[in-house]
Amino acid sequence: MEIFVQQVVSGLATGGIYGSVALALVMIYQATDVVNFAQGEMAMFSTYLAWSMLNAGVPYWAAFFATLAVAFVGGLAIERVVIRPVENAPVLTIVIVCIGLLVILNSVAGWLYSYIQKPFPSPFPAKPFKIGDIFFGAHDLGALGVTLLVLVVLYVFFRYTTLGLAMRAAAQNPVSSRLCGIRVGWMLALGWGFAALVGAVAGMMIAPIVFLDPNMMSGILIYAFASATLGGFTSPGGAVLGGLIVGVTENLVGTYVRFIGTELKLTVALAMILIVLLVRPSGLFGRVAVHRV
């Protein structure tokens, strides 16, 4: 029983991280109909920036927020410079450009920081908590808390601020929004900025668990894809919930299903994506896309 509860809690912690990467994917998808294949690498790159600052002696939380700022500006810049020229191009073109971005970020990180794994500090105490008879990793709980905090902030932003409202409007109906005086192009860029920021939080929370290296996000990205597909690419809340479900499932399957263990983790994610896409392509909470022909 204790093992079960521990696995569920640590599943929730990693699930929260998958959920936040999934949330970043969904934010970009909703605003621009692009699935950002470079999302994971953007998060990885931000995490390296944080590592550089920490290495230079900057205190953790200062480095944390500085990284968020840089990630936000970086995401904004990528939308303006790289994505905007192909905004209305066919899907294949956009996918190829995102893949291009992925390999550039991956190799530049490898170039600057080498491919050797680096430890990344956690802001939370190393000593585990004991509640009842069960131990909980402080980092697990902390990561879960940070993820939930980010969600609440985003929810408040999109629900109660004028800018958030403008961004939602631009995503939902670009033409009418433009008529109301909303600068739709900039709203999309802001969407990329926020997605990069959420990705950076996820990167800094996962790095203490998986260690820092240029390929650290590839596994997480596929889980985030699975989460977003499960929750539905049109539903931000669904993406997060999908992340939690995927995280817990991953841990329980890894512990209790002998033949899968940890060796077929990615295959489990692949199977989840395929099953969801085949059985319920819009995901658990997504809207069914209706196309006019």
Add this chain to the structure above:
Amino acid sequence: MRRGQGWLRAIPPAALALGCVLPFLLSNFRLFQFTQVGIYAIALLGLNILTGYNGQISLGHGAFYALGAYTTAIMIDKWNVPYGWTIPVAGLVCLAVGFLFGIPALRLEGLYLALATFALALAVPQILKYFEYWTGGSQGIVLSKPEPPLGLGLSPDQWLYFVTLGVLVVLFVLGANLLRGRTGRAIVAIRDNPIAAQAMGVNSALYKSLTFGVSAAYTGVAGALSALAIAFVAPDAFNVFLSITFLVGIVIGGLASISGAIFGALFIQFVPNWAQEISKAAPWAMYGIFLIVFMYVMPRGIAGSLWLAWTRLARVGRTGRAG
């Protein structure tokens, strides 16, 4: 037929003649590189049939390359099958698996197919390592290079080159005929306007899964040849970057173009080698930049741009003579 096209018709035989002379001019190492070019060209043609002509995005064709390579390696390693027989078998296995994967792919349009195949590409090395009894786990399988038939007086490298060249010519002729005819028009029609294609009586579902199968078969044959050429297969060679390399190849060579497969193969074989001299990471940074820049300025790749240049030159020539 427009004037000037007669010249173009001479290019494939000339290229083939050049291909036949190459092994007697180059060192073994260079020749091995050209064998690789041939192998990549076959794989790229396969991917191009699916992505370029049929419009189904695959970011996971490395999986079929791996399947072909492992089919050959396992047949030789476990059952001592003569290597010549393993190539068609690898093609058939990939045809079947590709066709089956094509069925769920029918329901995944555009982005979702890209996503599912991307996940497939990421999962391949793990799957290969898992079935350790068959695949030798992360150690892989070591093969020996095929011996050339006695009496030809060829070195193993030269023989392998000619085998690859032969397979390449057969598959390219087949592919060109397939794409030129009724089937090819159906494949392209599905890409350009699926609804209109169906209204014209094209069985979209059947054609799409068949295209997936054929595409996978081409890539599988290429994988089988690569297992023979390198004489070694290991899971980590078939990671997600292999699939991305193929994507780079068809984008640079030219989407929906047969000659593009050759240009793309030359690019992915030689350019990274030169870039490697700068840094280990440089080839990939360059791939990324090329991908994005080509999408902006040369969306039809090298083949498309050459064609454009040729038609413009021909037009200038004509008006020059007329005036």
